[in-house]
Amino acid sequence: MSEETPATRVIDLRIRTIGGHEYVLPLPEDRPELRQLFTAFVNRAAMASQGKPNLVELPLEGGEAACTIAVDQIVSIESSPPVLLQLEQPVEAAAAQPAAQQPVEHAPAPTLRRPEVVVIDDFLGVDENTDMVAYALRERDRFEPGTVEGKAHPARHNSVVMNFTHSAHSNLLVNRLLIWFPTVARALGHEAFPLKAIESQLTASNDGDFYGAHMDTDGSKPDDRVIACVYYFFREPRGFSGGDLRVYDTLDYGGEIRRAESFQSIQPVNNRLVAFTARTFHELRPIRCPSKAFEDSRFAMTNWIHRADNPDPAARFGWGHFHAGTIPRAFQGWSSLR
Amino acid sequence: MIYTVFTRPSDPSRQWHADLLESSWQRAQQPGELVRLTPTAAGGSAPAHDKATVVPTLAWNPHPYTGDQYEGYDMPASLLEWLFRTGVEGTVLILDSRSILTKAITDEVEPGTAVATPWPEFPSGEGPFGLAMSYKFVECYCVNRTLALAPVQPPLLMHSSDLRKIAPRWAELTALIRADGQDTHGKPADADRLAYCIAAAEYRVRHDARALGTDTSDESTDAPVIGYRRPVESPRGEIVWDDHTYEPWSEVYPEKAAPGAGRVLLSHLNEMATRIQSGADLAAKRPLRKGGVREARVLDETQLEVPGYRDFVTLNASAAAIWDLCDGERNLAGIVEELERRFDAPTETLRDAVRSTARELVAAGAIELEESV
Incomplete structure (x- = not known):
């Protein structure tokens, strides 16, 4: 921060x-x-x-x-006073952005695609939401500067609690997410898949924080994140402005994906969950927080749903009751159900 | 707008429950739309209805993540799916599929307040939420355990916006209670009702308790909804009818039942059985072809192209014969008569074929059934 x-x-x-x-x-x-x-x-x-x-x-x-x-x-x-800046190239997508951004000669005309985004308001109950905020405030000292692939990066400026997966608050949200999973996954256009893990990260964003356009996975390296789910929560009345989530359209050059300039903008509403395919360009817009108080931060719990290459019937998720390591029979072929 | 909603998996042997409910809904002149949420296995097909909108949903019984067999999983999960996909707005009247409507329920509710039937067997006690101590385990999964629960159950009226919020939590808690709870018979049979009460409290939905429904043991006939999970008994306590053993649409004897809701149920059932046995239900419906439907003959099959539908509707020979007789003049009974002249088949077989084909054509959007006087 x-x-x-x-x-x-x-x-x-x-x-x-x-x-x-x-x-x-x-x-x-x-x-x-x-x-x-x-x-x-x-x-x-x-x-x-x-x-x-x-x-x-x-x-x-x-x-x-x-x-x-x-x-x-x-x-x-x-x-x-005069500004002397060591200028850099415009901030590009971090981490997973393909290296070559120059126009490809003789490339086919790209297809503009708008990714599906699922927005679920009132995702948790009233007291659950309040408890999430209280928890984040209690954990203030655990927040560290956010990184990209383990390193500081100019495209990212916010704070993160590492090792958040399997905490009680992560389990609470993950358990609820599993009930939503078939509905969300179908809405995003995915066939049913076995789960390997649901990874959780807790972030706090305050004045000036942002995260430039990026994809959580580009498919070019072993990364089995399929769906990203961002749960927003913060103290009310809201003490910040900005912080919108921009989900960019993509230009498909016959398999090569690039970020388009057009986008959907989703407001960070308290107790809202936003889900989208992990291989989607998205950005956290800068946040304004005049008080700069940690208590006025915009908190978010991001969960990535990972696909299992090798289904595991024994794998347990959430509070431990739910076996989602294989595709339930009832979910097989769900896209044909209309 | 009132959406009367029930959940019934696709099972031909139990289709009569849905047909009876649909018939009662129509007879009671219940306003709005009748919706059947149909948990359907992948590759399976959803049944058709004359009036009810059929919505295929994923099957949550047995539970996809725990394997537990419990029919209470389907309702909240199917509601979640239906509300998310359709985005409907209005009052939702939730009924058990094993029930009938005897009078219309026309109340509409606003967000934040629901109307529901009192639950006399609510397991109250000294535990969390004022529940019996055997439910202490729910503390592990609930942040605020001091909330006062409304001891209610379906039938109930709730605004779609509230239902959209509570359905996922309702579904989740049902599974948790079933996983960790125990009653005298094993896993809690009332897990779904209890989960509903907790979920509604967590989202601050208040309830007005009103006897929207009753069961067959009730001497009173005031409630608009009669559930028949309990058998119907005679004045001396002998079972005179049980839905598990009933053969649709055989004759039943309301006069043998004790006065009250049980006798009313059997009267409704008998009336419907008589109409079906006599074919009177067919005489009351006239199929009208919808505009824009195009027809093609491919070898011995008839294919219909229906505007707005993705796939062609393929009719076999018997269905095609019925389609051909949907001329806007004949009612369904008239179609049966014509088929009797052409084919050597029992009348009952022809009636069943006409009923099922008419429903399929309605579901495909090729015809609509006009109720004739």
């Missing part, structure tokens, strides 16, 4: 756009939007030539509001 220290400077920006418009806004120098703005400004020609929209969202009024600017409309940016 980012915290302002006495040494953090506030940069006064004066942004001039085509048409003579001018925007003046202060931005702390450690805000990721500052780097995004200048990076996008430098690369605006390249983005335009690829036909890509180039938008930057800047916080206003201490995070209570936001301003979205089309970077190709910017004529100049004045900064006081």
Whole structure:
């Protein structure tokens, strides 16, 4: 989580756009939007030539509001004190993004696909939801900076509790998830499959936190995550804004998958569970939390449902009653049931 | 909008339960839609009905994850699936499949409040949720064990938005109670009812207790729903009818039953049996072909292309003969008469064939049945 220290400077920006418009806004120098703005400004020609929209969202009024600017409309940016940034390429999808992003010569015309997303509100009971929040607050000291493949990464900035799988709170949610599993999996277009594991991760996101566009698995290495389920919970009244989940459409180049610019945006509503196929580009949009208090964080429990290559009838899940390591007979061929 | 919903797996030997309920629903002039949730095995087919909307759902009996055989798993799991897929909004009247409607229930409920039948045998005690101590194990799976439970059971009315929330928890708790609980007969037979009460309390759904239903032992006939899980007895306590041994649609004798709900049930059953035996049910229905249905003959089969349906409907020779006679003029009894002239087959066989084919054609969207006066 980012915290302002006495040494953090506030940069006064004066942004001039085509048409003579001018925007003046202060931005702390450690805000990721500052780097995004200048990076996008430098690369605006390249983005335009690829036909890509180039938008930057800047916080206003201490995070209570936001301003979205089309970077190709910017004529100049004045900064006081002056900003000297070591610019990097636009943040790409982390971890599992295919290395080559250049247009492929003679590539077939891509097919735009919109992934299915399942949204379930009131996923847990009233007291269960309250207890989840209380638990996260009690576990404050266990949160560590989030990583990508075990390392710090500029595309990810939030906090994580490791070794969360098999905790009581994980079991509570996983047990409920197993009841939903056939309905969710069918809605996402999956045939029934035996489960190997349901992996849980607890995250806290506070002011400035984000996780750039990525896939949880790309299928190119042994990773049997099939479905990702994100359960949102936080103290109410809500102490943050932003933090939307963006689920991107994909461009299918005959098997090679790339992220499209279009997306679905899902709000982080308390006690909501969002499920999508793990091999889907998604992003945690930056969060604004003016208080920066841990108690006002947006908490999430992410569960990944893993497919078993070798079905195990003895495997138990949730509270331990449910054997989901093989495909139940009743679930076989479920896609034919209409 | 009121959705009257019941769950009945696809089992030809028990189809009569669903037919009886459907007939009673129509006779009581219950408003809204009748929905049959049909747990169906993969590869299986769901039955057809004249009026009820049939929704095939996954079968949760035996339990997919525990293997436990218990019919109480199907209702919450099927409700979850139906509500998720269809997104219906309105009041849901949940009935046991082994029951009939004698009067219409027209109350609609708002989110947050349900109406349900009192449960006299609710296992109250000093344990969690005010349950008997034999249910202490539920503490392991419930965060707030001080909630007051409404001692209620189906038939019940609940808003779809509340049902959508509680159905998964209801399904989950049913399995947990069955897994960890024990009563005098082994696994708790009332696990599903208890699970419902807990789930409803956890989601803060309040209940108004009202006698929507009763059973065949009740001397009163006020309740709109009569369940027949208990046999019907004579005034001297002898069993005069039992659904387990009943042969549809044989004659029954209401006058032998003790006055009350049991006698009312048998009267309904007898009326329906008489209509079916005489073919009067067929005379009351006239099949009308729906617009846009196209027909093709392929060798000895007739195929129908129905607008809005993905697959062709293939009719064998007998079904095709019946389809050909759906001319908008004849009722189903008239079709039977014509078939009797053409074919040497028992009348009862022809009637059954016409009934089942008409239902299949309704389910396929090829015809609708107009109720004639």
